[in-house]
Amino acid sequence: MSKFTGTGVALITPFNEDNDVDITALEGVVNHCIEGGIDYLVVLGTTAESATLSSEEKEVVKQTVIRANAGKLPLVLGVGGNNTAGVINELQASGLSGFDAVLSVSPYYNKPTQEGIYQHFKAVAQASPLPVILYNVPGRTASNMLPDTVLRLAGLDNIIGIKEAAGDIVQAMRLIKDKPEDFLVISGDDMLTLPMVLAGGAGVISVIGQGVPEQFSRMVRLGLEGAAREAYDIHYNLMDMVDMAFEQGNPAGIKAVFKALGLCRDTVRLPLVKADNDLQARIVAFVEQNVRLV
Template structure:
């Protein structure tokens, strides 16, 4: 699945000041990241504040992105949850004709065992009509999908093609790369350790910073994939401060502040999230203005 090698970006859902979905801003963001050179787009992930969107708003976001993309880049749709039956039902009833894969998060809050995680994704894999990218993010789910469980799923189900690994643990990432099939993609879910993961054999990233600075970040990943280490690390260190800043007060508050500076959208987020404070907003503005 070479279409998922490189940089994917987890698209935000821009809101107007009245908290309604800003369709025009979403179209601008899709154009911005596409022109910036990213390889694929991820729709309705955590960064999209999907937990705060109504069913109707989710459909609006999907249709807007599909139309704006117009077949240019592969699309990945976030389809996950902690109610396995509900996830399976969506997989069996949704039209996936515009999408190339799903991104499915390990069940959150319930804290299943490794066997429970395996059985959940077994049901997902058997129900999904398109390839499955697993998503491990222990900081949000309260459980860690271990490399042995991932390898078991990758070996048992041919449509489980990749994992977005966001444990923030380079050693665990290396164990994943070592223990999974050769054609299985280990994709970074942590912007700061993306380059080390790529150089260790990872396939790229599903990124947040790559949405705000798509040209620089996607080029860094391509340089890493081509083993141009010094050039890649020069870009990494150029962006490192911004990576820290966009997550300092929560995601997507930081990246939405960058989009405000770039003139692409408002910086509005929905409760329980709040926008960044004045100090961070100023620092993000200085960084963004200096990079332009």
């Protein structure tokens, strides 16, 4: 599954002044990622504000990305939830044509045991017509998918990797150390991307990477090649940008980056709110000094 090695990005959903999906801006974001050297695109993940999109809007987003991408990059679709039967129904009812894999988050709010997490993903993998990438993000789900559970799941057919976003480099290294050879350990934390890649990870599904695709994808490529010193030069240059992107929540920060780039508005849907004026000013200053403007 080398198509998911390197830099993937979790696409935002731009909104226009009426708070509707901005199709033109979304096309522009996709093109920005393609031209910047991104390796694959993730559609309708958390960063896309999928929790606030209607089923009709989700279909608009999917078709817009498919059309704008025009087969250039592999596509991953976010399909997850805390109702196992509901996730299975969505997988079976969704139009998955044009997608290469699904990204499925660990069940949130319910706080299942490790056995419950295992059984959930076993059922999802059996039902999915596409390969499944697990997503562990305890900060959002309130439960950590432990390495032993992930390694059990890695032995099942149709589960090809994990987006690991526990923010714990030691946990990530345990996965990398003990995983099957063809199982992908993908960073879900922009700040830990390079250390994970240098430890043997497969790359990243990034937020900030879609805003600064040239720099971020080059950093990951250098890391995969073992060019640590050169890769860390880029990492340290981007650290302040990563901090700012998450300072007031995701995707408020990355949308402020796109506003500074002139690619879309910074509108987010409630209960999220846009970045405040101070943060926006700092993001604009960074972009003007460090990023090629559109």
